[in-house]
Amino acid sequence: MPETAADFHTAREQATALVRAQLDDILRLPQGPERRLVEAMRYAALDGGKGFRPFLCLATSDLFGVAQSQAVRVAAALECVHCYSLAHDDLPAMDDDDLRRGRPSLHKAYDEATAILAGDALLTLAFEILADPATHAEAEVRLALVANLARAAGMDGMVGGQTLDILSPDLSLDVAELTRLQGLKTGALIGFSVAAGAVLGAADEPQTAALKDYAQDLGLAFQIADDVLDVTQSSATLGKTAGKDKADGKATFVSLLGLEGAQQEAEKRAAQAEAHLSPFGETADPLRQAAQFVIQRKN
């Protein structure tokens, strides 16, 4: 329904604006030469971006009536982690990508050293934000967020997946292996975006499990759709270099399943994601819209 899509679009823009305001407040520009570092952090974390992860965190928090001020801080922390990972992934020694969100990637706008350091600082800042009492009154809740984010972002999560991705041209991955890779590389942080709302909202075990299943299918639908867009859209539409995985010799869901097969798989995963939300009834409609957005988006 058009109204639904419009609702989602509005909610996502609101989430983006809230996180942007939060990070604008946290990332005050200092005087002195270290100003360059904070400018680079702001360039990476404040501009562009679809706001998909912040939206997921806020929408999941809404299921449990979490105060928006808390959810926005957690969303800001995960945006720091997401944007640090993009800054490091784009480096010449990694994916060597000069274009990100329709602009020069961080190391092109500044320089490689600044991109490495700004990424390091954004990752560190994420944990500082979560540990701050402003994020939640209860120490146990803040600690659970820190521990969950560290697991999602580290060697057994996002960085592990990125390692596999870098090595993948030599690995001849099958669908199961690529699914595992993407579950780590992009799925883990999408999982945290959803899990964080459950932690803030003191969700019970069945609710937490349902949301975990939702996030897993959603993340996979997101990545498969990404692979489809990579071959069907231009660099100008995507805001990043199109066709790069194929040029780098990396397996994608399109290379393994074909274009139509990948589109069908993305739709199947999105439908499964929605099905996991049944315990929450209509209150979870924004999360259902997110699943539709994932497979219908054009960039």
Next chain:
Amino acid sequence: MPETAADFHTAREQATALVRAQLDDILRLPQGPERRLVEAMRYAALDGGKGFRPFLCLATSDLFGVAQSQAVRVAAALECVHCYSLAHDDLPAMDDDDLRRGRPSLHKAYDEATAILAGDALLTLAFEILADPATHAEAEVRLALVANLARAAGMDGMVGGQTLDILSPDLSLDVAELTRLQGLKTGALIGFSVAAGAVLGAADEPQTAALKDYAQDLGLAFQIADDVLDVTQSSATLGKTAGKDKADGKATFVSLLGLEGAQQEAEKRAAQAEAHLSPFGETADPLRQAAQFVIQRKN
């Protein structure tokens, strides 16, 4: 006194061995292609190193009778952060150093992408270690450790200092500015090494303040001595490239104060560091020995 130096040497080797065993346990090698990431993390964090920061954490914890198992976990976390910072600092885009601890630096032993990712994963792991209940039973204590480490390691600490260091050839720093730079780049993490013991031991405010002052003078003595060693010792003795700061056009305490002036300043700071320990009496002798070690070491 020779006995004192021998005691310190033994205690430092014990601290190194304890942290190494802890990280050996945490960094289990997985099967599959991501094994390469964990191998690189082990290469960076398990071998070599003077164990200075772990020693400081353990010795400060001892002042308050903290269980060794707790102090070792915190020391392992700070070793992760220290070693990630070396791995990233050595990258071609940063200090471009091929030698570290007498071996090829991480990006030479592996490759640049792996060095970036292993550094990212070590930084993330540090927060995972601190957030784990095994580090301390009280959530408030673990959170204080997470928050303190994030501040020490991030944009207002180590990464901020590294940014200034990278920019420093163009900055014409005076002694006060170089002191500030080094206070961020190396002082902040040395400060955390000492502060962590105080947090674990529930130190009172005067004790915490005295240890903070100690760490500040100690960190500065350490860095000034580093600058002295950089011009008086060979690369073989140092295990890293000697004379690099001068070649890179960076200000050092030797370039600003002269060799003798720098040596005197290091001795003065070490003496000040020791003086701050008077509230602790003889129990702080290991920390006094650390101050002597800093200015007497040969690498």
